[in-house]
Amino acid sequence: MRAAGRPVDAVQLDIAERLANRAIEPQVVISTVMSRSMGASVLGDVKQPKKIELSPAGERIIDVISQAGGLSVPDEEATVTLQRRGRRVTVAYRTLSDHPQENIYVQPGDTIFVDRNRRTFLAFGLTGESGRFDFEDSDLSLGEALAKAGGLIDDKAEPQSVLLYRVTDRDLLRDIGVDVSRFGTRDVPVIFRANLRDPAAFFAVQQFPMQDKDVLYVSTADAVELVKFLTILNSVTASTRDIASSHDAWRD
Structure with a gap:
């Protein structure tokens, strides 16, 4: 039969x-011991990529990721893409774990991709080491970022000119009272400066959180090195007008 x-x-x-x-x-x-029609595939940055057999009770996305051995990357950097009947939806893994309503049931035939969205920052200037650095930890402070980059070069770096470049949403800046009328785009370049000659700044940099794609620069002299710093950023981001506006705001 x-x-x-x-x-x-x-x-x-x-x-x-x-x-x-x-x-x-x-x-x-x-x-039924195993049914091809009841399976879902889990691929990408998991420890054991494979096809998962779904039970009649049903499994949610995090359940099948766990059955595939769990994440092989930090959960803060993981994104999950669900492919179902020709459609694809991508969310951060943290969204699924922090908001249970987003952790939906997996259906037979689904394919789940786990990818790593690496969080990094760049360090230039008079730090012990220049380059791109991974966050690695779930949270990273400005002080920890300086340590990752090898700290300041003692005999050359100017401790009062530790600069951090970050692209920030204009609405956030407006809410805290910053005049953003000179900027025509939604994203506004902002430069933060830490004066490490002030002992209080050592506590502040441990509380200041880094964000993905921040740029850290340690200079030798405020005015000259800031211009060099903005010139570097201009060549990287190709947003001359915005960076020039930041320069003017700094001088003001």
Whole structure:
């Protein structure tokens, strides 16, 4: 008797009918050990990428990721893409863990991709090491970022000119009273300066959180090195007008 591709209840009925002449009111129960139609694939940055067999009770996205061995990347940097019937939706893994209503049930035939969205910052100037650095930890302060970059070069760096460049939403700046009328775009370049000659600044930099794609620069002299810093950023971001406006705001 062929069972492949047939519903379980139809196979049970067929078997019961065939046993009718051999048993009184035969009862047939069929249990499915594995069904291709009930599987979902989990791929990407998980420890054991594989196809997961879904139970009748149902599994949610985080459940099947756990069955695939869990994340192989920091959860703060993980994004999850659900592919279902030709559609794709991507959310941060933290969204699923922090908001249970977003952690929806997986359906047969779904494919779940886990990708790493690396959080990094750049360090230039008179730090022990220049380059791109991963956050690695869930949270990273400005002080910790300076340490990752090798600290300040003692005999050359100007401790009062530790500069941090960040692109910030104009609405956020407006809410805290910053005049953003000179900027025509939604994203506004902002420069923060830490004066490490002030002992209080050592406490402040441990409380100041870094954000993804921040740029850290340690200069030798305020005016000259700031111009150099803005010139570097101009070549990287190609937003001459915005950076020039930042320069004017700094001088003001």
